[in-house]
Amino acid sequence: MSTSPPTYERESSHKSNAIAPKRQRGRERVARILDAAGALFLEKGVDGATMTEIAARSGTAIGSLYRFFPTKESLSLTLLERFIHDRLARLDEICAGARPGDCDAVTGQLLGAWLDKRDERDYTTLLLAARPDAEQSGKAWRDQFLARVVAVLEKTCPEAQDTAAARGIVLLHVLKLAPQLVTGEGQGAVEAEIRKLVFSLVSAA
Structure with missing residues (x-):
């Protein structure tokens, strides 16, 4: 058997519909959003956490949150x-x-x-x-x-x-x-x- 590490696709077959930011500032904001979402999912469960709470926890305007992640499902899949x-x-x-x-x-x-x-x-x-x-x-x-x-x-x-x-x-x-x-x-x-x-x-x- 080969000892070379297998490659993997960065894109899942399940599309998240999330918008990937091109600038570093945007990537940092998305990282904060994902970290805040993960913490809230642990505290309240996936169904219990709201997009409004995720926006507030990450210090992101709700409009910006929805621009990156149109739905909570897209955010969850990206996370x-x-x-x-x-x-x-x-x-x-x-x-x-x-x-x-x-x-x-x-x-x-x-x-x-x-x-x-x-x-x-x-x-x-x-x-x-x-x-x-x-x-x-x-x-x-x-x-x-x-x-x-x-x-x-x-x-x-x-x-x-x-x-x-x-x-x-x-x-x-x-x-x-x-x-x-x-x-x-x-x-x-x-x-x-x-x-x-x-x-x-x-x-x-």
């Missing part, structure tokens, strides 16, 4: 895609930098990719669940994540490529579960145990 694409790009970076036998570094990078930005992960779960095509979209994105995780395993431990696909499935489930387990009292000890498990899968030990 979801931002997280998915960011995580996919992170995996591509890990794969590009992976070297045979570099198991410890890759373990830390993979675990960090899932433990970082936990709030974003939480509202992404809400956004995906709210979609009418949640099952289909979720599977498509999981397949992209899995392909990248397997590519990382193949580069890091090329002598065990025959088990990379199976290890990748288990590893992806462990990584997805990690943010829910590494929380509260004793989280350091829990993270240490998860790291051992991830290392064993990366190194094919």
Whole structure:
């Protein structure tokens, strides 16, 4: 199997109808809008948060908000895609930098990719669940994540490529579960145990 990281399309098959700003100032405003929307979705749920509240939280005029995002659905989809694409790009970076036998570094990078930005992960779960095509979209994105995780395993431990696909499935489930387990009292000890498990899968030990 090839060890090159798979490519992915930046454009989803589900059109958000959002307007992508061309200027840096506009991109920064959109980022503030998306951050505010994510925080409100966590606090009130996708249905409970209003566009008016999102505009106020982000310091954006309501007219400007609707210019960038004609509907709350378009905003939600853009927010979801931002997280998915960011995580996919992170995996591509890990794969590009992976070297045979570099198991410890890759373990830390993979675990960090899932433990970082936990709030974003939480509202992404809400956004995906709210979609009418949640099952289909979720599977498509999981397949992209899995392909990248397997590519990382193949580069890091090329002598065990025959088990990379199976290890990748288990590893992806462990990584997805990690943010829910590494929380509260004793989280350091829990993270240490998860790291051992991830290392064993990366190194094919």
